[in-house]
Amino acid sequence: MRPTQVLRGGGGGAPIGKHNNFLGNWGNFGGMKQRGIISYGLAPNRQYPLAGAAHDAIFNTWRRFSQQVLYWAPPMIAGYYVMKWAIERNEYLNSKAGRAELGGGEE
Incomplete structure (x- = not known):
């Protein structure tokens, strides 16, 4: 060598x-200059980087929402009704009628 x-x-x-x-x-x-390489470009003032962004955002959002809604909506609805029942039951048990039903008198 x-x-x-x-x-x-x-x-x-x-x-x-x-x-x-x-x-x-x-x-x-x-090394030496290469030949036969062609480059194309577009001037910055001729570009429109947000072309179609609003349209695509609306339809892409709807597509993603419709594909995912069955994963989160049923548990959320079930949780809402469980919380509603628990709040109503708590308010009843802490009311005058609820305390009388459980037999707990005022002592």
């Missing part, structure tokens, strides 16, 4: 280009 190869690549595995030029590591190629 030549010492210059170690200095160029750090481990001896660095590629040497066609004309004995070091190409560089991945992401940092310093």
Whole structure:
């Protein structure tokens, strides 16, 4: 192995280009200009990044809601009716009629 190869690549595995030029590591190629690469762009003042966002938000929200409603609505409804029954029962048991029914007199 030549010492210059170690200095160029750090481990001896660095590629040497066609004309004995070091190409560089991945992401940092310093070789010859490449040909045949076409790039397209759009000016920032010609873009509309929120095109259709409100429309998509409404219909996407409805789709997600309709798919998930059966997972959370029945337990919520059941919990509401259980709490309603418990509150009414507590109010009855702490009323005059409820205390008389349980036999607990005022002492």
